[in-house]
Amino acid sequence: MAPTVAQSCKILVAGAFGVGKTTLVGSVSEIPPLRTEETMTAAGIPVDSLPAGARGKTTTTVAMDFGRLTVDPTVVLYLFGTPGQRRFWDLWDGLAAGAIGALILVDTRNLEASFEVFDQFETRAASMPLAVAVNAFDGAPHIAPERLREVLDMQPETPITTCDARDRHSSAQALITLVNHARKALA
Numbered sequence: 152m153a154p155t156v157a158q159s160c161k162i163l164v165a166g167a168f169g170v171g172k173t174t175l176v177g178s179v180s181e182i183p184p185l186r187t188e189e190t191m192t193a194a195g196i197p198v199d200s201l202p203a204g205a206r207g208k209t210t211t212t213v214a215m216d217f218g219r220l221t222v223d224p225t226v227v228l229y230l231f232g233t234p235g236q237r238r239f240w241d242l243w244d245g246l247a248a249g250a251i252g253a254l255i256l257v258d259t260r261n262l263e264a265s266f267e268v269f270d271q272f273e274t275r276a277a278s279m280p281l282a283v284a285v286n287a288f289d290g291a292p293h294i295a296p297e298r299l300r301e302v303l304d305m306q307p308e309t310p311i312t313t314c315d316a317r318d319r320h321s322s323a324q325a326l327i328t329l330v331n332h333a334r335k336a337l338a
């Protein structure tokens with residue numbers, strides 16, 4: 152890490168399953184991102200030894216991603232990809248502790264899948280600053296920000312951006328939008 156770094160911020164990258172959290176953390180991280188899938192691979196568990204029901208499911212059990220991004224010479228972000236499904240909510244308190252804000256990724260092809268994610272923030276971290284990034288999947292319908300705000304019942308001040316989670320610059324921009332918003336909210 153650069154010796155100039157004076158501030159480190161914990162950021163959550165949240166969203167429904169398959170919305171691009173692992174992709175985004177991987178595309179912006181300066182350190183090899185830590186992923187649960189990789190941990191499992193490193194443990195050398197042969198897929199064939201898994202119970203039949205678990206075969207091919209190794210990437211659906213992802214619990215967390217972790218990465219790091221230096222956004223300017225003095226500020227480093229620690230990124231925690233957080234699963235949106237209710238069955239992971241037990242992990243929530245540990246993941247959310249100390250976070251300055253959350254970037255919620257959304258896929259406009261399946262907005263319903265995001266409902267429980269927004270629900271989670273509202274019930275468990277109502278004061279946490281949020282920014283929403285629409286991950287622009289190919290063929291995903293364009294939804295006007297005002298409409299999105301309505302459907303997902305977002306606060307009027309929550310910034311909405313679009314990104315391509317595969318693109319480092321675009322993903323970093325979405326995170327910077329969140330950091331700027333969180334700074335204002337916490338000031």
Ligand SMILES: Nc1nc2c(ncn2[C@@H]2O[C@H](COP(=O)(O)OP(=O)(O)O)[C@@H](O)[C@H]2O)c(=O)[nH]1
Binds near residue numbers: 286289314315316
């Ligand atoms: N076309 C396209 N595919 C994406 C994008 N972001 C993620 N993907 C793909 O969508 C799938 C799910 O992404 P992943 O990051 O694993 O989602 P997660 O469950 O939220 O961690 C993967 O196959 C990614 O390669 C994107 O911006 N555009």
Ligand SMILES: [Mg+2]
Binds near residue numbers: 173174213232
């Ligand atoms: Mg993932």
